[in-house]
Ligand SMILES: C[C@@H](O)[C@H](N)C(=O)O
C-alpha cells in the first residue's frame with residue numbers, strides 16, 4: 001500500500017500526566033481510567049510501555065484545563081493502590097503526522113524523527129497507529145517542529 | 159461528540175521489540191527507525207514513554223516474521239550509540255477497540271481496561287488515538303481478551 005502523508009497537526013493545549021510506579025497487574029489501568037472517566041477528564045493520548053520489576057509507567061495527555069481535575073481524581077486511587085505518583089507537565093505540545101498506509105513503512109516514522117532530530121528537538125513520547133504518528137515535544141519548540149515536519153513530507157509544496 | 163465503539167480486532171501475529179536504555183536526546187529515535195526502514199521492517203505500534211535519567215525505553219511491534227530482521231538491523235545502531243539493548247517477545251497479541259469520538263471520553267478506555275482486569279488479563283502496553291485504543295496482552299489470552307472486550311461494548315448484541 002502506498003504511503004501518503006496528508007497533513008501535520010500541532011496541539012499546544014495539552015498537558016502530560018505521568019503516573020509512575022503503577023503496580024503492573026490486572027486492574028491498575030482500569031482503576032486509573034475509571035477515576036478519570038468519573039471525573040469527566042478528557043483524555044487524548046495514552047502511552048504505557050512494558051513494565052519492569054512489577055511496576056509500569058503510564059502517561060496520558062489532557063487539555064491543560066483538565067490537569068488539576070486529573071491530579072485530584074488520581075491521588076486517592078493511587079493511595080488506595082499502595083503506591084504510584086502523579087507528575088504533570090504542561091509545557092508540552094503534541095505533533096501529529098496523519099496519513100494512510102503508514103503501517104507498512106517504518107520510513108514515515110524515520111522521516112519525522114530525523115526531521116525533529118536535525119532541528120535538535122527532543123522527542124518525549126511516541127504513540128502511533130496506521131493512520132497517525134503522534135509525538136510529544138517541548139511546547140516552545142512546537143511551531144518549529146510543525147514546520148520541519150511539514151517540510152520533511154513536502155507538504156509545503158502541494 | 160457521541161462515543162461509538164464499532165469493533166474489536168485482535169492480531170496474534172505480532173512480536174514486541176523492546177529497546178531499552180536509549181539515550182534520551184535528539185537523534186536516537188531517528189537512528190532506530192531509519193535502520194528499520196532501511197531493512198524493510200514493517201512496524202505497527204510504536205510506544206515510547208517519557209525518559210528518566212537521560213534514557214528512554216522505546217517499544218514497537220512487528221509481524222513475527224520480521225523480528226529477526228529487526229534485531230539484526232538494530233544491534234549495530236545501538237552499539238554505535240554506545241548503549242541500549244534489544245529484547246524480543248513473540249508470545250503477545252494486539253487487541254484494538256475501534257470507534258469514533260473516543261477522545262472525548264476516558265470511559266471507553268476505562269470500560270476496556272475493566273473488562274480485561276475482570277478476566278485477570280494483564281495489559282502490557284497501551285497506545286491510543288481518537289479512533290483506536292490498542293493494548294498488548296499475552297498471546298494465549300488474546301481470544302479471551304477479544305471476547306470480553308466484545309461483551310463489554312455490547313458488540314455481540316448488534
Ligand atoms: C500497568 C497496568 O496497565 C497493568 N498492567 C494493568 O493491567 O492494569
Ligand SMILES: C[C@@H](O)[C@H](N)C(=O)O
Nearest residue numbers: 123184185186187214
Ligand atoms: C528516546 C528518543 O525518542 C529521543 N528522545 C529522541 O528524540 O530521539
